[in-house]
Amino acid sequence: MSSETSYFNPVAFVLSRVSFVLTHVVVALWLLFISNDPFDWKITATLDSKQLRPGEVCQTFNASNALNNILIFLVWWGSHSILARSSFKRLVGLEHHPLDRPLFAIVAPFAWFISFHFWKPVSNCEAWDITNVSIPVLLVSGTVFTLGTFQVLALLYMLPDHVFGTQKHKYPPGHQLPPPKLITDFPYSIVRHPAAAGFLWMYWAIPAYTTNHLFLASLWTIFIVAGTHFEESGLRGATGEFKESYEKYANRIKAFHPSIWSVKRIFGLVDDEFAKLK
Numbered sequence: 001m002s003s004e005t006s007y008f009n010p011v012a013f014v015l016s017r018v019s020f021v022l023t024h025v026v027v028a029l030w031l032l033f034i035s036n037d038p039f040d041w042k043i044t045a046t047l048d049s050k051q052l053r054p055g056e057v058c059q060t061f062n063a064s065n066a067l068n069n070i071l072i073f074l075v076w077w078g079s080h081s082i083l084a085r086s087s088f089k090r091l092v093g094l095e096h097h098p099l100d101r102p103l104f105a106i107v108a109p110f111a112w113f114i115s116f117h118f119w120k121p122v123s124n125c126e127a128w129d130i131t132n133v134s135i136p137v138l139l140v141s142g143t144v145f146t147l148g149t150f151q152v153l154a155l156l157y158m159l160p161d162h163v164f165g166t167q168k169h170k171y172p173p174g175h176q177l178p179p180p181k182l183i184t185d186f187p188y189s190i191v192r193h194p195a196a197a198g199f200l201w202m203y204w205a206i207p208a209y210t211t212n213h214l215f216l217a218s219l220w221t222i223f224i225v226a227g228t229h230f231e232e233s234g235l236r237g238a239t240g241e242f243k244e245s246y247e248k249y250a251n252r253i254k255a256f257h258p259s260i261w262s263v264k265r266i267f268g269l270v271d272d273e274f275a276k277l278k
Contacts, residue, residue, distance in 0.1 A: 012169035015102035020164050022109040023156065033116045034206060035130055045119045048127030048212050058125035061211060065120035073219050076115040079107050081227065097173045101165025121212045128208035141207040148201030151194045154187040182242045184249055189265060190258050192232075192249070196224045197256040228255060 029044050036046045052058065082088050083104045089095040094103065133141075161167040162183070171177065187194035203217040232255075236246040252261050264270045 007170060007172040007175075009098040009169040009172075012098040012102045012165065015099070015106045016160075016164045016166045016168065019102065019105035019109060020156070020160065020166070022106070023164075026109040026113045029113065030116060033119070036127055038130055044113075044117045046127075047119070047121070047208070047216065048210055049121040049124035050127070051124060052127055053124050055125065058123070060123055060125055062120070062122050062124075066122045066215065068118070068120050069122065069215070070219070072118045073115050073223070076111040077223050077227075079111040083107060096175060096177075098165075098168045098171055101161075101168050105164040119216075122215050123211035126210045128206075128210055128213065133207050137207050141205045144205035145202050148198040148205065151187055151190070151198030151201070155194045155198075158186065159183070180241070182245050182249060184253075189253070190262055192253050192255045193224075193228050196228055200224055200256055224256075 032039075032041065032046075033044050034047050036048050036050075037043070086095065089097075089100060094100045130138075156163055191197040199220060203220050206213060206217075232246075232250075233240075235241050236250060237243065240246055242249075253259060254262070261270060265272065
């Protein structure tokens, strides 16, 4: 019997499944946060202040709160980036270990939750209210927000091992998996970074544009653009993981928004040039 079928790591098995559930819980709490808790459940913080002040006495920008928000955001950024580095995995013995991806996946929802649960509004001059948004604006922003959500959820449900390591419990420490293949199927057939693009769409589609919204959306934009640039530096080029294959892929598929070619591909109007890259 092969090691893939005889080995079983219960910790990796449990962590990957718990992280899958926790991610959904955190998403629900995040929706309450960015919508300013319209039900007033007071489970977590809110994007905008619940204690608004009149224009002549309100604080347009609180530097102390901004610093607090940057520091808690760095908890997310730091944990997300450090745990993904091969050098860190080798240092702590996680390289080619069944706990590699499940450990990353269990830390991520906690770090994300910290980044908004301990958020402090940088301004108390204005707050957005979803019930006061006009129908046309709500339809447009809601459509973009839904598409962004679909991008993220598609990644979670269609590639659970890629995200949570749901199959890593089958492989013993030190097991050499086959070289990774370049994923070009949906949702990677739409954009090169489905989760990153989804969050960008969602954050900028929220019809708020208060100081707090712009501050948070800017933090996420910096994180996403910088993070994906760093990630792609290890994927493309002569020394990259996928070398010229990734270059061909990147020439057709945009990082954060669909290209004309990718839309045509959805409807079968162009040949699948990536079949030979898989």
